[in-house]
Amino acid sequence: MFAMIVVENPVFPDFIDRREPNSHKGAYGHALLVAGSYGKMGAAVLAARACLRSGVGLLTVHVPVRGVDIMQTAVPEAMVAIDECETHFTHCYTREELSRYDAIAAGPGLGTDSMVPLRSLIEAADGKPMVLDADALNMLSKMDDKMALLRCHADGGVPTVLTPHAKEFERMFGEYGDSDQRCDEQRRISMETGCVIVYKGHNTQISGVQGKMYVNTTGNPGMATAGSGDVLTGMALAILAQNKDRQIDAEMCAVLAVWLHGKSADLAIQKQSQCSLTAGDVIENLKYVTMCR
Numbered sequence: 001m002f003a004m005i006v007v008e009n010p011v012f013p014d015f016i017d018r019r020e021p022n023s024h025k026g027a028y029g030h031a032l033l034v035a036g037s038y039g040k041m042g043a044a045v046l047a048a049r050a051c052l053r054s055g056v057g058l059l060t061v062h063v064p065v066r067g068v069d070i071m072q073t074a075v076p077e078a079m080v081a082i083d084e085c086e087t088h089f090t091h092c093y094t095r096e097e098l099s100r101y102d103a104i105a106a107g108p109g110l111g112t113d114s115m116v117p118l119r120s121l122i123e124a125a126d127g128k129p130m131v132l133d134a135d136a137l138n139m140l141s142k143m144d145d146k147m148a149l150l151r152c153h154a155d156g157g158v159p160t161v162l163t164p165h166a167k168e169f170e171r172m173f174g175e176y177g178d179s180d181q182r183c184d185e186q187r188r189i190s191m192e193t194g195c196v197i198v199y200k201g202h203n204t205q206i207s208g209v210q211g212k213m214y215v216n217t218t219g220n221p222g223m224a225t226a227g228s229g230d231v232l233t234g235m236a237l238a239i240l241a242q243n244k245d246r247q248i249d250a251e252m253c254a255v256l257a258v259w260l261h262g263k264s265a266d267l268a269i270q271k272q273s274q275c276s277l278t279a280g281d282v283i284e285n286l287k288y289v290t291m292c293r
Contacts, residue, residue, distance in 0.1 A: 002184075002187065002211070002213060003213075004205070004213050004214065004215045005212060005213065005214045005215070006214075006215055006217060007206075007214050007215065007216050007217055007255055007258075007259055008217050010252065010255050010256045010259045011248055011252055011256065012256070012290070013242075013243060013247040013248050013256075014247065015028060015055065015242045015243070015247070016055065016239075016242075016256075016290060017290060024057075025057035025058055026057055026058070027057060028055060028056060028057030028058075028241070028242050029056050029057050029058070029102040029103060029238075029240075029241030029242045029243075029244050030056075030057065030058040030059075030060070030100060030101050030102050030241065031051055031056045031058070031059050031060070031101065031102065031103050031104070031105070031237045031238060031240075031241040032060050032061075032062065032081075032098070032101040032103070032104045032105070033047055033048055033051060033059060033060070033061045033062065033104075033105050033106075033108075033234065033237060034061075034062040034089060034104070034105070034106040034107075034110065034121060034136075035047050035048070035061060035062070035063070035105075035106070035107065035108040035109050035110060035230075036061070036063045036064065036067045036070075036071070036108070036109045036110065037064060037067070037087060037088040037089065037109055037110055037111035037113075038064065038066050038067070038086070038087035038088065040109030040110075040111060041063070041066075041067045041070045041071070041109060042109065042227065043108035043109030043134070043227065043230045044061060044063060044067065044071065044108055044109050044230075045070065045071065045074045045075055046108070046227045046230040046231055046234070046279050046280070046283070047105070047108040047230040047231065047233045047234035047237070048061050048071065048074075048075045048078050048234060049074075049075055049234065049280075049283050050230070050231040050232075050233075050234030050235050050238070050282075050283050050286070051105075051234035051235065051237050051238040052075070052077050052078065052234075052238070053234075053238075053283050053286045053287065054234065054235045054238035054239060054257075054260070054286060055238055055239075055242055056237070056238040056241050056242060057241075057242070058079070059077070059078045059079065059238075060078070060079045060080070060081050060101070061075070061078050061079070061080055061081070062080075062081040062082075062083060062089065062091070063080060063081075063082065063083065064082075064083045064085050064086055064087050064088050064089065065082060065083065065085065065086045065087075066086050066087060068080055068082055088110070088111045088113050088114055089110055089111070089114040089117050089118070090114065090117055091117055092116065092117050092120035092121075092124075093117070093120055093121050093124045093125075094124055095124045095126065097124070098121075098124050098125055098128060101128065101241075102128070102129070102240075102241040102242075102244040103128060103129040103130070103131075103237055103240035103241035103243075103244075104121070104125050104128050104129070104130045104131070104237075105130065105131035105132075105133065105233050105234070105236070105237035106118060106121060106130075106131075106132055106133075106136040107131075107132055107133035107134035107135050107136030107137060107233060108133060108134050108135075108229075108230040108233055108234075109134070109135070109230070110134065110135040110136060110139075111135055112135055112138055112139050114135075114139065115139045115142065115143065118136055118139050118140070119143070119149065122149055122150075122153055122160075123149070123152070123153075125153065126152075126153065126156040127156035127157060127158055128156075128158060129158045129159075129160075129161070129240040129241075129243075129250055129253075130153065130158075130160045130161065131160075131161045131162075131163060131233055131236045131237050131240065132160060132161070132162050132163070133162075133163040133164075133229060133230075133232075133233040134168070134229060134230070134233070137162065137163075137164050137168045137171070137172055138168065138171060140172065141168075141171040141172045146172070147192070147193055150162075150193040150194070150195050151192070151193050151194060153194075154193060154194025154195060154209070155194070158250060159194050159195055159196045159209050159249075159250040159251065160193075160194075160195045160196070161195070161196045161197075161198065161236055161240070161250060161253070161254050162195050162196070162197045162198065163198040163200060163229065163232060163233060163236065164197070164198075164199065164200065165199075165200045165201060165229065166199075166200075166201060169182070169186070169197075169199060173185065173186075173189055182199075183205065183213065186199055186205065186207045186213075187207045187211055187213055189207075190207040190208060190209055190211070191209060191210070191211050194209050195209070196208055196209065196250055196251045196254045198232075198236075198254050198258060200229060200232070202219075202221075203215050203216060203217070203219075204216040204219070204258050204262070206251065206254050206255050206258060208251035209251065212251070214251075214255050216255075216258045216259055216262055217259075217262075218258075218259050218260075218261075218262025218263040218265075218266055219261070219262025219263075219265055219266065220262075220265055220266055220269055220274055220277075221274055222265060222268070222269055222273075222274030222275065222276075222277030223261075223262070223265045223277065223282070225277060225278060225279060226279065227278070227279030227280070228261075228265075228279050228282065230279065231261065231279045231282050231283055232257060232258065232261045235257045235260060235261055235286075236253065236254055236257040239253045239256055239257050240253050260286065260289050261282065263289050264282045264283075264285040264286045264288075264289050265277060265281075265282050265285070267285040267288055267289065268281040268282060268284075268285045
């Protein structure tokens with residue numbers, strides 16, 4: 001069994017702690033979030049709010065027609081790219097369309113009827129940092145060539161960050177007898193595919209492309225609530241977009257996002273009970289995290 005790196009005080013790049021007086025929103029990245037479908041727009045709203053609260057300069061959210069009014073009202077700071085479809089994601093992005101973005105995320109509330117456009121997005125995002133979560137993982141798990149597709153994106157030089165919980169990991173990669181076996185397999189898959197894998201749960205574990213394994217130390221049981229994963233996706237997207245000058249590598253972006261996510265939840269329960277914690281509370285407490293580390 002390999003050693004785990006315990007994350008107690010992750011690396012904080014300059015864009016998290018301070019901003020140059022003469023900087024502007026373009027200096028802090030433009031993120032694309034592909035999220036939401038009819039009946040599941042809440043996930044897109046949570047991820048978008050978390051992304052903006054985590055410091056991204058510009059955010060565009062791709063939503064279906066029926067999600068436009070919801071997104072523009074709930075998250076007025078975000079721009080909206082409108083899908084051709086009323087209810088779900090159908091647009092097949094090209095490399096040219098994605099060239100304006102510094103990082104991309106897909107999955108929260110997306111539904112599972114978008115396998116063709118999801119494949120197109122992954123293929124067109126060559127060389128762009130990407131986060132795949134939730135329904136993006138569920139759709140990816142049904143693709144026979146998913147490992148090759150992930151390797152192909154990683155060959156562009158920027159790892160994809162996958163953020164599965166236990167069931168999503170099983171759908172993607174199969175079941176394993178115990179946690180040690182699953183850790184070994186997670187590490188092997190990261191090295192084989194060039195993906196950073198964030199296995200969400202108690203003491204979230206992150207595997208890097210060189211075989212390193214990190215275990216997070218922040219967070220509490222109150223985070224076992226709807227929308228927590230959507231918040232993490234938005235945070236990871238924001239950090240990757242701001243990291244366009246590559247101050248840290250993608251796996252450390254993921255480690256930092258997980259630590260901040262848990263730390264914000266820990267700050268929240270200093271003022272409320274664990275059972276009352278919501279994903280929105282995690283977002284609201286992000287503004288205090290760097291002052292309290």
